[in-house]
Amino acid sequence: MNFLEIINNVYSFFGIEAWMIKLFFVVILTGLLNWFQKKLHNGIILKLEKTKTFWDDAFFDAIKKPLSYLIWFSGIAFAIGIAGDNLRSIQFISISPIYQTSVLFLICWFLIRFIARVEKNMIARKRLSGDEIDETTIDAVTKLLRISVIITGTLIALQSLGYSISGVLAFGGVGGIAVGFAARDLLANFFGGLMIYMDRPFNVGEWVRSPDKEIEGTVEKIGWRLTTIRTFDKRPLYVPNSIFNTISVENPSRMSNRRIKETIGIRYDDASKMKKIIHDVKKMLKEHPDIDANKTLIVNFNEFSPSSLDFFIYTFTKTIEWVNYHEIKQDVLLNVINIIESNGAECAFPTSTLHISTSLDDSNTK
Numbered sequence: 181m182n183f184l185e186i187i188n189n190v191y192s193f194f195g196i197e198a199w200m201i202k203l204f205f206v207v208i209l210t211g212l213l214n215w216f217q218k219k220l221h222n223g224i225i226l227k228l229e230k231t232k233t234f235w236d237d238a239f240f241d242a243i244k245k246p247l248s249y250l251i252w253f254s255g256i257a258f259a260i261g262i263a264g265d266n267l268r269s270i271q272f273i274s275i276s277p278i279y280q281t282s283v284l285f286l287i288c289w290f291l292i293r294f295i296a297r298v299e300k301n302m303i304a305r306k307r308l309s310g311d312e313i314d315e316t317t318i319d320a321v322t323k324l325l326r327i328s329v330i331i332t333g334t335l336i337a338l339q340s341l342g343y344s345i346s347g348v349l350a351f352g353g354v355g356g357i358a359v360g361f362a363a364r365d366l367l368a369n370f371f372g373g374l375m376i377y378m379d380r381p382f383n384v385g386e387w388v389r390s391p392d393k394e395i396e397g398t399v400e401k402i403g404w405r406l407t408t409i410r411t412f413d414k415r416p417l418y419v420p421n422s423i424f425n426t427i428s429v430e431n432p433s434r435m436s437n438r439r440i441k442e443t444i445g446i447r448y449d450d451a452s453k454m455k456k457i458i459h460d461v462k463k464m465l466k467e468h469p470d471i472d473a474n475k476t477l478i479v480n481f482n483e484f485s486p487s488s489l490d491f492f493i494y495t496f497t498k499t500i501e502w503v504n505y506h507e508i509k510q511d512v513l514l515n516v517i518n519i520i521e522s523n524g525a526e527c528a529f530p531t532s533t534l535h536i537s538t539s540l541d542d543s544n545t546k
Contacts, residue, residue: 210255214248238301242294246286253282280340288333295325319384319402320377365422369405372421376402381424386433393427395419437472437496438505444516445488450525454481458491460519465495468515470508472498488528 224240257279299322382388382399388409389396397411407424409417446454462479465471475496483490493516497508520527 206255206259210251213255214251217247217251218244238294238297242297243290246290246293250283250286253279253286277341281337284333284337284340288329291329292326295322295329298322323404365420366405368422368425369420372423372425373402373404373407376407376421376424381429382431382433386431389430389432390427391430393423395427395429433500435500437475437498438500440493440495440497440509440512442513443482443490443492444520445485445490445528446520446525447528448489450523451489453523453525454489454491457520457523457525460523461491461493461516464515464519465493465512468508468512470498471512472496485528487530 299318302318376382384399384402386399387397388399395409395417397409397417399407400410400416401408403421405421406418407421409419411417446457458479458481462477465477465479466473471477472495476494477496478492478494480491481489482492493512495512497505499505499508517527
């Protein structure tokens with residue numbers, strides 16, 4: 181009697197069969213393998229995060245959880261296979277397609293995690309380096325990739341479970357007509373979002389407004405159904421994408437300059453000083469460091485108003501930033517006041533003059 185026979189006799193004495201021991205060792209080895217891959221994985225990620233490329237650490241970070249589940253699924257499937265061979269139970273026949281579907285699910289999960297991590301790393305690295313990024317395009321591409329992974333994985337899973345893909349596609353073609361009628365608004369919003377991604381009238385982070393609707397704020401997110409806009413009072417505004425197919429949209433974030441257009445009036449008593457004031461104001465604007473002298477610059481006497489002689493200023497600032505623009509505009513207007521006062525004139529305000537007839541005064545004296 182050899183050693184293995186002795187071991188088997190001991191197992192039989194305690195009511196333990198050899199295949200049960202195999203199951204025990206499979207579970208132990210699966211746990212040890214999972215623990216080892218986690219330790220190795222964490223060490224690799226720490227080193228890869230120090231590199232300049234973002235593909236490698238994105239790959240290992242995305243595969244961490246799916247790989248751990250794959251090890252456990254594989255170990256459990258192997259253990260169930262051992263039990264099925266010994267018990268010869270019909271209940272274990274379906275484990276193979278379930279295992280294949282599980283592996284397919286883990287692969288799709290890994291790909292979706294990888295796409296999301298690459299998107300996050302690309303945006304973070306671009307911002308860190310100061311390079312210009314088009315977050316709208318990145319978001320659109322990653323969404324299309326995720327949808328492609330989900331659709332492809334679903335079709336392969338159906339085929340592995342014994343369903344005919346051609347039948348599913350045929351049903352989808354016929355059912356798509358009914359769904360199209362039932363979900364016209366949903367499809368309109370989807371194609372509206374597609375047009376936004378293709379035409380790019382605005383990107384995430386830009387200021388938009390519509391003269392047709394009460395829409396104004398900063399774009400936070402462009403989805404396939406809704407676009408989220410944060411209004412200036414910090415409220416979220418959810419706009420269906422189909423709306424943008426029927427309204428005009430202004431994008432102030434893409435303006436080249438901001439305009440200063442003001443009308444200023446002086447007293448009629450200062451009419452003789454108008455020409456000198458206009459000359460000095462125009463000179464001030466041309467020499468101002470924040471005024472774009474290459475754009476249209478006009479300072480002209482414009483109108484005989486009821487209480488003032490009006491001249492207007494029409495010019496453009498170099499900046500397009502809202503806060504900085506108002507600082508520049510304030511400086512320009514203060515300079516205009518100084519020029520008017522330095523020429524011995526005054527800004528006009530609405531006044532009324534009462535003329536008393538001299539004939540009335542003579543009759544009263546008599």
